[in-house]
Amino acid sequence: MTSNPAGPAEPDFTEPGRNTPTPTAAARTLAQKVWDAHLVRQSPGEPDLLYIDLHFLHEVTSAQAFDGLRLAGRPLRRPDLTIATEDHNTPTLAIDQPIADPVSRTQIETLRRNCAEFGVRLHSLGDADQGVVHVIGPQLGLTHPGLTIVCGDSHTSTHGAFGALAFGIGTSEVEHVLATQTLPLRPFKTMSVNVSGSLQPGVTAKDLVLAVIAQIGTGGGQGYVIEYRGEAIRELSMEGRMTVCNMSIEAGARAGMIAPDDTTFGYLKDRPHAPQGADWEAAVTYWATLRTDEDAVFDAEVAIDAAALTPFVTWGTNPGQGAALGASVPDPADYANPDERAAAERALTYMGLTAGTPLRDIKVDTVFVGSCTNGRLEDLRAAAEVIKGRKVAEGVRMLVVPGSARVRLEAEAEGLDEVFTAAGAEWRFAGCSMCLGMNPDQLAPGERSASTSNRNFEGRQGKGGRTHLVSPLVAAATAVTGHLSAPADLSPVGVSASVSASATSTEA
Amino acid sequence: MEKFVSHTGTAVPLRRSNVDTDQIIPAVYLKRVTRNGFEDGLFAAWRGDPEFVLNKPERQGASVLIAGPDFGTGSSREHAVWALQNYGFKAVLSPRFADIFRGNSLKGGLLTVVLPAETIEALWALTEADPTVEVTVDLAAREVRCADLTTGFELDDYTRWRLMEGLDDIGLTLRHTADIDAFEAGRPSFKPLTLPVKV
Numbered sequence: 065m066t067s068n069p070a071g072p073a074e075p076d077f078t079e080p081g082r083n084t085p086t087p088t089a090a091a092r093t094l095a096q097k098v099w100d101a102h103l104v105r106q107s108p109g110e111p112d113l114l115y116i117d118l119h120f121l122h123e124v125t126s127a128q129a130f131d132g133l134r135l136a137g138r139p140l141r142r143p144d145l146t147i148a149t150e151d152h153n154t155p156t157l158a159i160d161q162p163i164a165d166p167v168s169r170t171q172i173e174t175l176r177r178n179c180a181e182f183g184v185r186l187h188s189l190g191d192a193d194q195g196v197v198h199v200i201g202p203q204l205g206l207t208h209p210g211l212t213i214v215c216g217d218s219h220t221s222t223h224g225a226f227g228a229l230a231f232g233i234g235t236s237e238v239e240h241v242l243a244t245q246t247l248p249l250r251p252f253k254t255m256s257v258n259v260s261g262s263l264q265p266g267v268t269a270k271d272l273v274l275a276v277i278a279q280i281g282t283g284g285g286q287g288y289v290i291e292y293r294g295e296a297i298r299e300l301s302m303e304g305r306m307t308v309c310n311m312s313i314e315a316g317a318r319a320g321m322i323a324p325d326d327t328t329f330g331y332l333k334d335r336p337h338a339p340q341g342a343d344w345e346a347a348v349t350y351w352a353t354l355r356t357d358e359d360a361v362f363d364a365e366v367a368i369d370a371a372a373l374t375p376f377v378t379w380g381t382n383p384g385q386g387a388a389l390g391a392s393v394p395d396p397a398d399y400a401n402p403d404e405r406a407a408a409e410r411a412l413t414y415m416g417l418t419a420g421t422p423l424r425d426i427k428v429d430t431v432f433v434g435s436c437t438n439g440r441l442e443d444l445r446a447a448a449e450v451i452k453g454r455k456v457a458e459g460v461r462m463l464v465v466p467g468s469a470r471v472r473l474e475a476e477a478e479g480l481d482e483v484f485t486a487a488g489a490e491w492r493f494a495g496c497s498m499c500l501g502m503n504p505d506q507l508a509p510g511e512r513s514a515s516t517s518n519r520n521f522e523g524r525q526g527k528g529g530r531t532h533l534v535s536p537l538v539a540a541a542t543a544v545t546g547h548l549s550a551p552a553d554l555s556p557v558g559v560s561a562s563v564s565a566s567a568t569s570t571e572a
Numbered sequence: 573m574e575k576f577v578s579h580t581g582t583a584v585p586l587r588r589s590n591v592d593t594d595q596i597i598p599a600v601y602l603k604r605v606t607r608n609g610f611e612d613g614l615f616a617a618w619r620g621d622p623e624f625v626l627n628k629p630e631r632q633g634a635s636v637l638i639a640g641p642d643f644g645t646g647s648s649r650e651h652a653v654w655a656l657q658n659y660g661f662k663a664v665l666s667p668r669f670a671d672i673f674r675g676n677s678l679k680g681g682l683l684t685v686v687l688p689a690e691t692i693e694a695l696w697a698l699t700e701a702d703p704t705v706e707v708t709v710d711l712a713a714r715e716v717r718c719a720d721l722t723t724g725f726e727l728d729d730y731t732r733w734r735l736m737e738g739l740d741d742i743g744l745t746l747r748h749t750a751d752i753d754a755f756e757a758g759r760p761s762f763k764p765l766t767l768p769v770k771v
Contacts, residue, residue: 075729075733104748104751104752104755105748105751109728109729109730110730111730113745113748113751113752115752115755115756117763117764118764118766124602124603124649125648125649125650127605127606128605128606128607128650131605131606131607132742136742138742141752143766143767144765144766144767145765145766146766147766152599153603165603167603167604168603170603170605171603171605174605185766185767185769205764206764206766208763208764211763211764216648216650217647217648218646218647218648218672232648232672233648233672233675234648234649234650234653234672234675234676234679235650235651235676236650236676236679236680236741237675237676237679239742240741240742240745243742243745243746244742244745244746244749244752245752245756246745246752248741248744248745250728282590282642282645283590283641283642283645283668283670286642286668286670286671287671313646313672314646316642316645316670316671318671318672336770336771337764337765337766337770338764339762339764343761343762344762346760346761346762347760347762350760350762382590382592382645403589403640403641406589407589407590410588500594500599500647501599501600502599502600502602502603519592519594519646519647521592521594521595521646522594522595522617523594523595523598523617524594524599527598527600527617
């Protein structure tokens with residue numbers, strides 16, 4: 065430690081009883097263990113300085129950060145802990161052509177120039193490992209248990225499925241990590257979401273997380289890292305766990321985590337950047353310690369019964385405004401809280417819905433299967449299984465956008481592309497696509513979608529567009545009937561056309 | 573970064589909850605590679621409505637935004653902070669902010685102040701009744717003042733000090749480079765590296 069290179073000395077912020085370091089000997093949660101293992105520096109009253117193991121970059125939130133480095137004459141500290149891809153802006157058609165939108169093109173070209181200048185590994189459009197940043201990290205075997213992972217994207221919480229502490233950051237923080245490989249942070253609170261029992265057939269990780277968000281609200285997780293626990297979580301595949309952790313941010317939580325287990329290790333083994341040989345043994349030994357101690361105390365606890373869950377969809381304009389598919393559009397008058405009532409009223413106006421309408425009667429124009437929430441191979445398989453031998457309903461457009469170029473290749477090797485195109489769906493190239501409509505994949509004003517993505521905010525999928533968040537199974541069934549549906553609502557393949565909305569049962 | 577000690581200006585009462593960052597600035601406006609010029613995208617979807625509060629002639633030049641709970645939820649885009657700053661806002665008051673937005677704002681010098689819902693309601697009433705009434709956000713005193721209303725707010729000493737000095741976080745962290753070097757020396761070999769590329 066030398067003199068202060070910049071500005072005034074730090075005053076003493078010590079306040080008795082505030083910000084005392086976590087005693088590492090006491091019982092700790094998974095999140096606390098990972099936090100403690102990355103402490104570079106602690107000083108009373110100041111934020112903890114946390115080491116960052118892995119930093120993902122994409123074109124939208126990095127340009128100004130690189131510019132900041134350049135202006136200050138600062139080097140990139142660890143190019144070997146940094147990786148970039150192009151996803152938010154990239155077209156999903158004609159990817160061999162120059163990007164038509166000049167502003168999108170500039171942003172992509174800026175990323176390419178920055179990566180070349182600073183020596184960052186970049187997976188560009190056309191590369192087999194290009195894709196949505198949160199799909200490629202796990203796929204490459206870079207996402208490991210116990211890491212701290214950041215990216216200028218709120219859905220970085222996805223990587224918590226491996227037992228990593230992974231969270232989204234702003235561009236100033238991106239610049240901070242580029243320059244120092246650390247972040248100054250105040251400790252998060254911890255919340256346990258315990259999901260007991262088993263999910264029923266046809267009920268997926270997406271339904272589960274939408275139900276969690278509806279229960280705790282879009283602000284309920286604020287300030288927390290959520291740890292998902294319980295039998296139903298243990299029974300999920302890594303893909304399902306990623307879907308759950310991905311949407312933690314929609315409950316306001318900074319991160320979601322799931323303790324690593326044999327499912328995690330099995331997924332990682334032999335991936336390109338997974339440890340090998342003796343390193344693998346050492347890693348698994350360490351990873352196995354990454355679980356919440358028996359007597360650790362969470363700051364908040366939520367309990368969910370998995371067996372009671374049914375397919376879940378949103379009706380409003382935030383991800384907490386959801387209900388079971390078998391329910392009806394709620395009446396804003398039933399909300400006691402005036403803010404919630406006003407929000408529900410505004411949502412129904414925007415969505416063009418009337419209170420009391422059965423959710424199954426809502427007709428859609430577009431079905432979107434993809435995104436960092438549900439754009440992995442398992443998601444595409446689930447949707448393909450439903451749509452196989454069936455047709456997309458007249459007047460409905462179905463877009464299937466793999467989460468990464470690798471997912472697309474794997475899906476094609478299984479013939480999933482043919483299943484989708486035979487049904488009348490469009491098979492696209494990888495990217496964020498209609499999840500946020502930064503590329504040409506957008507809803508027109510007033511158009512309505514059933515979307516496997518993560519946000520139903522006003523205008524998220526295109527100005528004036530109306531979004532219902534659904535699972536891949538519900539998305540595929542909805543594409544077939546043209547109105548919100550579950551696979552159980554469909555007639556067996558080859559029997560007849562889909563059942564009508566009025567004939568659907570009240571189950572689910 | 574500009575120092576923030578105290579700011580006085582007129583206000584925009586935004587009676588909405590859950591204003592997510594897609595509302596603050598839609599994704600189509602995120603394509604610039606600089607930190608300025610984002611004011612055109614601010615609340616873009618609502619700006620077409622002449623009745624939207626920001627469009628009212630009496631709200632021009634306002635620099636304090638008074639919003640409902642859960643302001644800044646959703647996407648991590650720091651462009652939301654830049655759009656508010658580029659437009660001319662110096663401070664945002666709300667009963668509750670989303671974590672990432674709050675972090676972004678305090679790093680960039682946009683002061684986000686958490687006040688109880690009833691105080692926000694009182695400030696809405698005051699600023700709606702008289703658009704010329706000024707709101708003072710005094711970081712030095714940790715107080716918000718408007719007409720007869722004076723209310724304290726909390727902000728930790730460290731962040732307050734950094735904002736009042738106008739210090740950037742990176743410079744502060746680089747003072748501790750020796751600690752970072754020491755931490756890196758203990759890195760286990762099983763942790764992943766992005767380079768060299770493995771297939």
